[in-house]
Amino acid sequence: MDSESRINHVIDLYQEYVNPGLASVMRFAGFGDVEESATGCTVRCVSGAEYLDCLGGYGVFTLGHSHPHVVAAVQEQLTRLPLSCRTFFNEPMALLAEKLASMAPKGLQYSFFCNSGTEAVEGAIKIARGATGRTDFVCTVGAFHGKSMGSLAATGRELFRKPFDPMLPGFVHVPFDDVQAVADAIGPNTAAVIVEPIQGEGGIRCPSDDYLPGLRRLCDERGILLILDEVQTGLSRTGAMFACDHWGVAPDIMTLAKALGGGVMPLGAVMATKDIWDKAFGENPLVHTSTFGGNPLACRAGLAALEAIESEGLVERARARGEQMITGLRRIQAAHPDVLVDVRGMGLMIGVEFAVEDYGELSINGMSRRGVVAAYTLNNPKVIRFEPPVIITEEEVDRALKAFEEALIEAAEMLNGM
Ligand code: PLP
Numbered sequence: 001m002d003s004e005s006r007i008n009h010v011i012d013l014y015q016e017y018v019n020p021g022l023a024s025v026m027r028f029a030g031f032g033d034v035e036e037s038a039t040g041c042t043v044r045c046v047s048g049a050e051y052l053d054c055l056g057g058y059g060v061f062t063l064g065h066s067h068p069h070v071v072a073a074v075q076e077q078l079t080r081l082p083l084s085c086r087t088f089f090n091e092p093m094a095l096l097a098e099k100l101a102s103m104a105p106k107g108l109q110y111s112f113f114c115n116s117g118t119e120a121v122e123g124a125i126k127i128a129r130g131a132t133g134r135t136d137f138v139c140t141v142g143a144f145h146g147k148s149m150g151s152l153a154a155t156g157r158e159l160f161r162k163p164f165d166p167m168l169p170g171f172v173h174v175p176f177d178d179v180q181a182v183a184d185a186i187g188p189n190t191a192a193v194i195v196e197p198i199q200g201e202g203g204i205r206c207p208s209d210d211y212l213p214g215l216r217r218l219c220d221e222r223g224i225l226l227i228l229d230e231v232q233t234g235l236s237r238t239g240a241m242f243a244c245d246h247w248g249v250a251p252d253i254m255t256l257a258k259a260l261g262g263g264v265m266p267l268g269a270v271m272a273t274k275d276i277w278d279k280a281f282g283e284n285p286l287v288h289t290s291t292f293g294g295n296p297l298a299c300r301a302g303l304a305a306l307e308a309i310e311s312e313g314l315v316e317r318a319r320a321r322g323e324q325m326i327t328g329l330r331r332i333q334a335a336h337p338d339v340l341v342d343v344r345g346m347g348l349m350i351g352v353e354f355a356v357e358d359y360g361e362l363s364i365n366g367m368s369r370r371g372v373v374a375a376y377t378l379n380n381p382k383v384i385r386f387e388p389p390v391i392i393t394e395e396e397v398d399r400a401l402k403a404f405e406e407a408l409i410e411a412a413e414m415l416n417g418m
Pocket of ligand 1: 058116117118119121144145146196200201229230231232233257258
């Protein structure tokens, strides 16, 4: 089959057997190609086109694609013991749990491993309920915690929740970055507050400096747990190992996924303090389990990813490249203030907000035609996110900025000419 027939065949199969609506959306956004291979910040497609990845798999590819240290670790494990028998002790899981405890915010000691962000949040909800004996959660409007039934109840967007009502009871949503609103929402049955340190899908919303410290104090005073969802922000993305490190706040429970698998394996984790763990799992260590969670391949990938994040200084690199990107985007905003209303973010978790949604849609398409991949934030389509691999070079950041500005000018001309 020639490459064009191959591409059409795959899109037809999406249309017939995967998700026809999604196939249309992807084509419209300018992603009507089929991925073939990827290394570093570059994705190659069947058509022969190459793309600079400024989306980074929504935060998965912090280490870039096919990082050699992670691939080598997984390959070695693959030939020996890909999956656990689940009867004997599993060495990669033990080593990864130890490593995470050594890096995590103060007090977080135990880890439960799973395969995705939503499962990590499900684990956090169960641990909080199990440890406190209480059932309710305070969450935030615009939050994204996943789409399985527990995490969906915590997710702060009606569009995703409404078709599946009734939700798990006991979840209330208050505005983000408002400690008083959380205080007012806490009731006698509240187990925990769950927030993302920076709202990702809500539109890359950074809190004011007193938000997380304020939540920490409030939770301590009222005897409830603080759950931080670091699925997207964790592991160097924001220019700190964990976003909560920016404010010196340690949660009682923390979720991780995305970058944890090194961009090679699916891997999630929920961590908690010893006290909470003992209360949640003390009576029955099998109260929360997963057949594939913590499998040796994923844990070897995780361990290698954490080693590479440290040895390659990715926290510092996210800060430096983030500053370059935000400075460049602010310059573009100053030149086009009617089109771009805001540029915000920390490290390489950056959002640009358009005056109207259509500019964003057309700009994503225009960037894709210029060989750069970007996407919206899921709960706020006026915002395009830039979350490239943290290993991105200075030259690649410049290339992304150039493509963005050209696409934005083209989008504005198209819309203004209508
Ligand atoms: N939590 C946060 C903060 C996320 O950004 C996401 C995904 O974008 C999730 C949870 C859900 O992760 P997954 O898609 O792996 O289930």
